[in-house]
Amino acid sequence: MMPPPLPSADNIAKAARLIDPVFTGSPLMTHHSADDALGLCLFAKVETLNPIRSFKGRGADYWMARQPASSGAVVAASAGNFGQGLAYAGVKRGRPVVIFAAKNANRRKIDAMRRLGATVILEGNDFDGAKAAARAYAATQDLPFVEDGAGPEIAEGAGTIALEMTETLNQRGIALDAALVPLGNGALLTGMGAWLKAAAPACRVIGVVAAAAPAMKLSFDHARLETTATAATIADGIAVREPVPYALDCMRQVVDEVLAVDDPSLEAAMTFCRDHYGLIVEPAGAAGIAALLERGKLLAGRTVGTVLCGSNVASA
Amino acid sequence: MMPPPLPSADNIAKAARLIDPVFTGSPLMTHHSADDALGLCLFAKVETLNPIRSFKGRGADYWMARQPASSGAVVAASAGNFGQGLAYAGVKRGRPVVIFAAKNANRRKIDAMRRLGATVILEGNDFDGAKAAARAYAATQDLPFVEDGAGPEIAEGAGTIALEMTETLNQRGIALDAALVPLGNGALLTGMGAWLKAAAPACRVIGVVAAAAPAMKLSFDHARLETTATAATIADGIAVREPVPYALDCMRQVVDEVLAVDDPSLEAAMTFCRDHYGLIVEPAGAAGIAALLERGKLLAGRTVGTVLCGSNVASA
Numbered sequence: 172m173m174p175p176p177l178p179s180a181d182n183i184a185k186a187a188r189l190i191d192p193v194f195t196g197s198p199l200m201t202h203h204s205a206d207d208a209l210g211l212c213l214f215a216k217v218e219t220l221n222p223i224r225s226f227k228g229r230g231a232d233y234w235m236a237r238q239p240a241s242s243g244a245v246v247a248a249s250a251g252n253f254g255q256g257l258a259y260a261g262v263k264r265g266r267p268v269v270i271f272a273a274k275n276a277n278r279r280k281i282d283a284m285r286r287l288g289a290t291v292i293l294e295g296n297d298f299d300g301a302k303a304a305a306r307a308y309a310a311t312q313d314l315p316f317v318e319d320g321a322g323p324e325i326a327e328g329a330g331t332i333a334l335e336m337t338e339t340l341n342q343r344g345i346a347l348d349a350a351l352v353p354l355g356n357g358a359l360l361t362g363m364g365a366w367l368k369a370a371a372p373a374c375r376v377i378g379v380v381a382a383a384a385p386a387m388k389l390s391f392d393h394a395r396l397e398t399t400a401t402a403a404t405i406a407d408g409i410a411v412r413e414p415v416p417y418a419l420d421c422m423r424q425v426v427d428e429v430l431a432v433d434d435p436s437l438e439a440a441m442t443f444c445r446d447h448y449g450l451i452v453e454p455a456g457a458a459g460i461a462a463l464l465e466r467g468k469l470l471a472g473r474t475v476g477t478v479l480c481g482s483n484v485a486s487a
Numbered sequence: 488m489m490p491p492p493l494p495s496a497d498n499i500a501k502a503a504r505l506i507d508p509v510f511t512g513s514p515l516m517t518h519h520s521a522d523d524a525l526g527l528c529l530f531a532k533v534e535t536l537n538p539i540r541s542f543k544g545r546g547a548d549y550w551m552a553r554q555p556a557s558s559g560a561v562v563a564a565s566a567g568n569f570g571q572g573l574a575y576a577g578v579k580r581g582r583p584v585v586i587f588a589a590k591n592a593n594r595r596k597i598d599a600m601r602r603l604g605a606t607v608i609l610e611g612n613d614f615d616g617a618k619a620a621a622r623a624y625a626a627t628q629d630l631p632f633v634e635d636g637a638g639p640e641i642a643e644g645a646g647t648i649a650l651e652m653t654e655t656l657n658q659r660g661i662a663l664d665a666a667l668v669p670l671g672n673g674a675l676l677t678g679m680g681a682w683l684k685a686a687a688p689a690c691r692v693i694g695v696v697a698a699a700a701p702a703m704k705l706s707f708d709h710a711r712l713e714t715t716a717t718a719a720t721i722a723d724g725i726a727v728r729e730p731v732p733y734a735l736d737c738m739r740q741v742v743d744e745v746l747a748v749d750d751p752s753l754e755a756a757m758t759f760c761r762d763h764y765g766l767i768v769e770p771a772g773a774a775g776i777a778a779l780l781e782r783g784k785l786l787a788g789r790t791v792g793t794v795l796c797g798s799n800v801a802s803a
Contacts, residue, residue: 192658198514198536203602219765220514220533286519342508449535449767449798482765 231256251280320356330362357418364425408455546644547572567596636672646678673734680741724771
């Protein structure tokens with residue numbers, strides 16, 4: 172089988188026109204108090220104010236828009252945000268959506284997926300366990316299994332975030348020196364990286380993992396697939412033990428560096444978002460800010476972009 | 488002297504093209520969990536994600552855009568948000584901005600005004616005391632005094648919020664049954680009302696005051712100017728003791744009803760915004776939600792709009 176093509180800037184531009192507008196056109200927040208605290212100029216794309224409170228609607232809606240018309244069910248695994256996106260996109264098109272989530276998944280995310288119309292099955296002890304169960308179920312039932320991070324469409328949908336950032340900043344005559352992007356399965360980072368390398372090649376593309384779930388960083392740094400035994404971080408949205416090989420292939424083309432941040436930095440980043448932007452952001456969604464809190468001095472005085480990519484905290 | 492003209496829909500459309508885009512195009516948030524909790528369909532315009540974290544940039548920027556070019560200073564009074572808007576608009580055009588605020592004004596708002604470049608003078612025991620001092624200072628120094636709520640431009644700038652709401656909802660085939668708008672000096676309510684009465688005449692336009700600062704409601708209900716001795720509410724952004732006569736004239740044309748909400752309802756509304764939308768909203772900014780928490784049953788099943796108009800809480 173041919174490997175799937177890499178995410179392309181052309182398809183990202185196409186996705187920007189196809190994705191349901193409830194998910195696009197998000198604010199690009201900047202605030203003088205945040206910039207003063209960090210010692211740099213930060214533009215934060217706020218992906219928390221849509222009907223699923225995360226960026227995942229972009230990729231899920233674009234993926235589904237690119238499928239042949241069908242009323243058949245689709246199966247996926249999710250920590251909770253991708254499942255909400257797929258449920259939203261499915262309901263709109265009359266396609267049942269079956270989501271496998273880990274037995275210990277974030278309850279609010281599970282409730283939200285069900286409320287949006289998904290059938291949610293709890294199986295496995297973590298995200299990767301749920302994914303194995305989803306894959307097996309889809310094979311048994313002969314249903315399509317969609318794996319977040321494993322093909323270009325979902326990354327291309329997420330890449331529209333970078334397209335909107337560069338459009339807005341170009342209008343103001345501003346260029347990004349670096350983009351700090353939370354890294355879980357890789358769809359957000361590789362989609363944004365594909366756009367930035369084409370449209371803003373001087374921008375350094377940096378992924379951020381939780382130090383307690385470092386599989387993607389280890390795999391990127393060592394240029395080989397590495398899994399970890401656990402992924403015990405508060406950042407459930409990026410708690411990956413088993414990297415998606417396709418995402419790693421893409422990362423090699425468009426990512427310059429991967430940083431790891433501690434859980435206390437993720438907590439400090441959540442507080443930072445609340446104080447300076449008035450936003451509740453989930454731990455994974457604040458990973459870019461956490462990296463700036465740990466290592467921002469390296470970017471002192473620079474113009475930096477990040478994505479506050481989700482706000483489905485376990486409890487508010 | 489002729490009374491100033493009422494805010495007009497034509498000028499609101501003009502303002503939508505003139506206002507600095509950092510203030511426009513804000514998200515229109517909707518979330519199933521919020522709707523389930525309220526028993527109606529709520530669209531909340533999120534005005535907290537711009538460089539001053541409130542809607543006041545729209546009116547301030549449009550007001551300044553309509554003034555004759557000048558490098559002279561302007562004087563105003565502010566509880567803190569309008570002053571930030573004016574400071575932002577002034578710095579952009581090289582015009583010094585002098586803001587009078589009450590001695591007990593919200594410290595974070597004072598800091599933010601100064602950080603944005605305004606000269607802030609603390610005088611008076613409340614907003615209306617600061618306003619009297621500002622007016623006297625402007626007269627002594629022979630500088631223009633701009634009074635928020637007292638002329639059409641600032642209301643027309645704020646009216647662009649309603650223009651964006653109806654544009655977005657029309658695209659989705661949705662019509663508003665009612666709009667619940669925080670009511671302080673009246674610029675937001677009358678600007679939005681002017682647009683809604685022209686573009687969505689079936690939409691009921693409802694202002695919301697803090698019960699502990701009821702001067703605007705009393706004046707509207709009794710059709711005569713009424714002041715109160717105190718305005719002791721946590722909602723500093725709408726703590727008005729002395730109504731602006733022009734705003735009351737406008738309200739008679741475009742407002743259907745004014746509700747009053749208790750401070751505990753404002754606190755509950757802030758919690759609601761945090762839990763359901765992931766947003767920190769200041770008390771005045773959550774007044775529309777507070778009214779729904781107190782009286783939402785009257786609008787059960789309806790489609791309702793509101794504005795989360797500021798997030799400059801005294802402490803986060």
